Amino acid sequence: MGKKGKNTNNGESDVDRTQYYDITMNILFAMVSEPYYLLHFLTFFSYFSIRFSTSQLFSPEFAAHLLRRELQALLAFVTLTAVKMVKEETWDGFVADMLLFAKIFLVGISLVVDYHLTLWFMLAFLVIYIFTQQPPYTGLGSSAQLTPLQLEALLTEGGTSKFWLVEFRSLFSSTCIRTSRVLPELSITFSNKNISFGVVDLGLFPNTAARFGVSLGIPDQLPTFILFENAEEISRFPEINSVAKASDITKKRLCRHFELDKHLLDYVSGK
Incomplete structure (x- = not known):
């Protein structure tokens, strides 16, 4: 028993060292590349x-x-x-x-x-x-990179998800780059058959902004997060004409605003 426990501790220590090594190498690689x-x-x-x-x-x-x-x-x-x-x-x-x-x-x-x-x-x-500009977070988690046509199809033709939480961003915006990992990380925790997550890059499709009421002017409203239910917008953050700073866009703030905990509980309870 004692020998087995010792091996377990050594295994955990090896995992920790591997994680620290990976983080260090990723930082060094980013600095060089x-x-x-x-x-x-x-x-x-x-x-x-x-x-x-x-x-x-x-x-x-x-x-x-x-x-x-x-x-x-x-x-x-x-x-x-x-x-x-x-x-x-x-x-x-x-x-x-x-x-x-x-x-x-x-x-x-x-x-x-x-x-x-x-x-x-x-x-x-x-x-x-x-x-140059600060590189954005490239992981998508459980969210999908969508074109405007794909988003329109999902909203109008329906799909497996009742709700879609979509981030409208532009990677030309420093605010969007600072917050680029918020939605992907939320999607890992809260994505299920009732709610899906997606990202639309308005830097690539600027004509789509007006369709969803997003301003690209000065000041712009990027990033904007919109929750759709059966193709209808039911909530957004920040609100229209609201001045939100990058520090306002956090996982905790979005989770509370869009009631993601409630959506997850409804899914688990079969509602």
Whole structure:
């Protein structure tokens, strides 16, 4: 018995190590393969390269002053990271916030060194913003990637699901990218024969927006989540003319708004 328990603990430990290894490798792969992350990494790394290559040019007093400022910035960044790690619901939103904070602190520290260095970093971040964007979450969970024609067919011709919860998004929108994993993860938990989940990319089909009352203007209403029952819209989030921030779109908020727990219980109880 004791020997068997020991093997079980070793097996669990091996699984944990494998999971951590997979997460680490996925992060490293994303940093290398995604231009958005790679360019940010190179820009941040350039500060350390410049810092250590020019350190001999600083007077002892200035070097000490700069070190204090760097430690203060690092402490503030670690504190914000800890707060966001608790409050932020999605990995994509957490990464976006951390990169924003890192940019602010890096620009602030570079001002202490030399304003020319600040201009260099501001230009580098502007180029990154223009030519790259944060990659969206690519997993679909139990949700379906739909074209407008497919959605129309499902709503008008009926199907196996009484309810359809559809996210209208555009991957040109930073808000949609930050929240791109919310619906797929909800679909894994709540998808069943009574309710299905789908995604329509209005960046590919902008003419569809007016059909479902979604604004692509300024400010736009993306992402918009609409719950259909037998081809009729019964609820949406955010509401028309409502100003919702990315932080408002969470799994908990959508679950409560669309009563997903109730739909799941109705399915389990056979209603």
